[in-house]
Amino acid sequence: MSSIDIELVSVSKSFGAISVVKDISLQIPQGEFVSILGPSGCGKTTTLNMIAGFNQPSFGDIRIRGRSQGRVPPERRNIGLVFQNYALFPHMTVADNVGFGLKMKGAARSEIESGVASALRSVHLEDYGARYPRELSGGQQQRVALARAIAPRPSVLLLDEPLSNLDLKLREAMRLELKELQQQLGMTFVYVTHDQEEAMAMSDRIVVMWQGAIAQTGGPASIYRHPASSFVADFIGKSNILTIEGTSEQEATLDLHLAGSAISLRAKRPPHRQQAGFCCIRPEDIAVLNNTGPGGGGVNRLSGTVRRVINLGPSLELAVEIDPHVVLTVLTRSSLSASLPVMGDVVALSIDPDDIQVLPE
Known part of the structure; x- marks a missing residue:
């Protein structure tokens, strides 16, 4: 059988x-x-x-x-x-x-x-x-x-x-x-x-x-x-889906140039060579830095203005504008900060290259 x-x-x-x-x-x-x-x-x-x-x-x-x-x-x-x-x-x-x-x-x-x-x-x-x-x-x-x-x-x-x-x-x-x-x-x-x-x-x-x-x-x-x-990235959980208009290859990484902005992000190179049309970043993979936090090594360190705060109890969901055409959804634990971000705050963000998924479509 x-x-x-x-x-x-x-x-x-x-x-x-x-x-x-x-x-x-x-x-x-x-x-x-x-x-x-x-x-x-x-x-x-x-x-x-x-x-x-x-x-x-x-x-x-x-x-x-x-x-x-x-x-x-x-x-x-x-x-x-x-x-x-x-x-x-x-x-x-x-x-x-x-x-x-x-x-x-x-x-x-x-x-x-x-x-x-x-x-x-x-x-x-x-x-x-x-x-x-x-x-x-x-x-x-x-x-x-x-x-x-x-x-x-x-x-x-x-x-x-x-x-x-x-x-x-x-x-x-x-x-x-x-x-x-x-x-x-x-x-x-x-x-x-x-x-x-x-x-x-x-x-x-x-x-x-x-x-x-x-x-x-x-x-x-x-x-x-x-x-x-x-589609899968957007349908399964919350995601930041960003359009890529160009790439620059490094030895083990890929620099992604975001459409409609001057921002570039460094990502781990995909295992299979493919055209990069989009990238996916999960909200919980974006770190909100503070004065006593890690410096982020300068890789994918961004600055932006908090445009929306949703208090989910154990976590906060932030909408952070890092460019007039790029707003990131960020999820951070409420207990990780003594003073919680509010609308209008300027915050520093960090994204590990391993946490950026390059997508062909």
Whole structure:
């Protein structure tokens, strides 16, 4: 049996003249938590629906455990589904909802009871079997939907933005529970979301989609620290994306001349020779210097005027104008300075060349 749970081979999907998914290939090993991440309309839900069998690819093939699914209906793919709106049956108890999939498979009564009990224990709702969905909170309903999906023990669980209807604190709590559940079950999870924080917090691997294609695939840390394009850099976390109008090569570095200004920044030379169109600097990688702080060695030391201050509690987000056409977003810990910057202050900044990512597009 294949160690790859899901494989997409040159998959495309069009609706009439509109191309929604464009020639994507992807392998998802057993037991991996993969998030398909991207803005609305990028093709991520269409991709999930093709894996589930609700839509058929226009071109290409989808394989589950090595077997092509071209003629396999959704109910025979051994896949669990969790939707954004939970889709619980309001007239059924929690236990009946959770046991529905097993019942449809023709499982014996003892097997259904055992499966329901096990699934409810997995989501910490073992005492809620006799209740109805209307008697539960949003978070509890989401757990019931999860229990229903895992009760038949599918090989893969597909989740389509399942936390989007929950409030912020509950979403954050459910992220941890989902990841713990996935690790406990050892099941392959494919999670669709437009929320990059969700994807970063839970995933073993992230697939970033844009305009129907895969823009980048990798671990959360790799995608955050080494984005492949200005789109990925801007979509994953906060970034300063600066346009480069020219470069000067040094022995191990690259001097980047910023468009519309007289400012140049020194960056570590990319491992592969490429045209430098943009550079990405994360706000937390820009140091705010003070009179007693390090001098910065003169490399990428800048001066600018604070135009905006947003107090985030443990940190401050500053907008610092270093040129009439260049404003940097800077994130600094509130506790690092005795006197916090205010609007109008002139501050010194320093950027390590290693923290400047050169991007081709």
